[in-house]
Amino acid sequence: MAYNNKELWDQCLSEFRSIINRQSFATWFEETEGVAAEGENLVVKVRDQFTADWLEQHHLEMIFDVITRTQGDSFRLTFAIPQGNGTYSYAVPELRKYKRYDPDTASEDRHLNAKYTFDSFVVGDFNRFAHAAALAVAEAPGKSKYSPLFIYGGTGLGKTHLIQAVGHFIKEENPRAKVIYVTSERFTSEFIGSLIGKSTAEFNRVYRNVDVLLVDDVHFFSGKESIQSEFFHIFNSLHQKGKQIILTSDVAPSTITGLEERLLSRFKWGLVVDIQPPDLEGRMAILRRKAEFDGIALSDEVLAFIAENVVSNVRELEGTLIRLLAFASISGCDIDISVAREVISHYSNGSSSKKIGPSDICREVSSEFGVQERSLQNARRTQPLALARQVAMYLCRELTDNSLKTIGLFFGGRDHSTVIHAINIIRDKLKSDSELADKIARIRADLSA
Ligand code: ADP
């Protein structure tokens, strides 16, 4: 089959955008482009050799996963790398660990990320207890008194990494163990899918027959009664059979709002542990390990500087290293303290010294489009309200750190796919509609004034 490469790749891009963080997306994907179709080849133009290598080493699994989902697995991906004199070199990236989609193990360990193992997990005071509990469970799944094990902590602190590490560990010890890793969102959509497809029996069969069930981000169950009750029954059935359950959440079980009492009390049956943001020592240790892993030589001075200035969570630390690497490779300089200072001030202090929020955006958009500010957030769909709202969503994505879900909630409880749709519409329009581009430029200027 010949693809319309450009369209297919654009579709993939909008998915990647919602999967990885904004900075990684901007650094590695923003400038990629699907180019003319050639048989079964999906040819993607990338900026340079370095980008091609990085994508191959760090993002190939996601890329293949998304393409396979839309195209089946008979595609071939080729990177076209500009050589500077108008010619290209071509590289066919290979994913060594890639497994073919197998419906029998459909929701099994397919979602375990190979990177998230105990080996790559750095332990410090901030996560020592959670790590020890996870390891205890991994060594004797279902046999310890830690079922369920409930791990909570702020975003980017390693919860997903840790429960996936348990999954890998158990699979390694016992390849026949049935381990399912699932986010609560995916669990929910699979359940709804099974209702629509009249396959709830199958859904139940899959989930009631696992040895280890890893459910990530259960705070998402909050307020969703029918899914809670479905989960409650699965939970009980597994618990009775002595199977292992591990749950994670952004917040402690008792502060998840809208959770049924009976489910809450189940969550507290086993062991509840938290992960704190890493302390300075922990941040240094994490940076050291990641730099070593990525093969970047960084002086202690640089490491300490990052550790002192990037304090929020581990994901931010990783993002900073990626940016440093990108900056150094693009500008061709060594990573010293002045480069680190430049990168960090540019991305954190510099750009967010004046923090722009969704309401600032709505205010400026409504005045530029001459619509009522409040109406941007309600459900009416009349033109030109719809366009103004799409612009506001687009700018929220560009200028704030809010997730698609949060943005959707802000704009009258729309779901994240509506937000993606809005963003794509505006991106498209911007290519040809100069009047709209001017409007948006004015709004941006007003916002940063
Ligand atoms: P959460 O699920 O709590 O939001 P993640 O597990 O997704 O956080 O972690 C965010 C990123 O930080 C991941 O890339 C993960 O590998 C990394 N990370 C988090 N904690 C650690 C740690 N203790 N050691 C090594 N990497 C970590």
Ligand code: MG
């Ligand atoms: Mg997570």
